[in-house]
Amino acid sequence: MTRLDATFSALADPTRRAILARLATGEVTVMELAQPFAMTQPAISRHLKVLEGAGLIVRRVDGTKRPCRLAPAGIDAVEQWLGMLRQTLTKNYERLDGVLAAMSQEQGDKQP
């Protein structure tokens, strides 16, 4: 599984997206993250492992706590891929415009 696979797959889960949204406001510990969800602590820990594997968060050690924070690198990778797609899309729209314009010319400008 590529890093991009892991990142998109991590983002496909609503719990994990909610965790990321929470982390966008700053560093949060595992128990703090778990609290608003109807889910056990081990379940949250596994979600965090998935997010970490996807390069979307990083964790540090603070006593018994493991505060998490966002790692923008993962999000960058996603936006880069989307940008590539959009660029191809735009390029081909432009080419299509060119083709249509040429066709229009050949027909003696019947279309406005």
Add this chain to the structure above:
Amino acid sequence: MTRLDATFSALADPTRRAILARLATGEVTVMELAQPFAMTQPAISRHLKVLEGAGLIVRRVDGTKRPCRLAPAGIDAVEQWLGMLRQTLTKNYERLDGVLAAMSQEQGDKQP
């Protein structure tokens, strides 16, 4: 499963991302899409169904063919979510900057 779940989940598969990249260059039929992959036609048909369900492609009918093309709406939804995350992130960095500045003031500007 929400639409956003479906979209991210659809993007998590490399075959499906390759299909989207191909479709960014224009309309393609199912067999044309299947040809470069080491995969059977039913497998591709299912990937297309997933992409359609995620709002990432649309299909039209042309005789026995079903040409697919990209539906930018799905990609828009993803970018919108990422934008929201980035906005929260930026907002909180700014707030953090403010907090740090205030702390600096209280300490009598010991930091540069």
Add this chain to the structure above:
DNA sequence: GTCATTAATAGCTAATCGGTTATATAATTA
């Protein structure tokens, strides 16, 4: 040292996923 807290891990289960082969449907061609 003992107990409480924070978090991770192991092992289980039901559901989902991504592929396969075989078959069905629908339009085209001979």
Add this chain to the structure above:
DNA sequence: TAATTATATAACCGATTAGCTATTAATGAC
């Protein structure tokens, strides 16, 4: 009408996933 082409669907299989409970490890408080 019969054969071919393009695609979809069904039934199956092995791997993965997302949750659970129970347990473990490590730190902090008393």
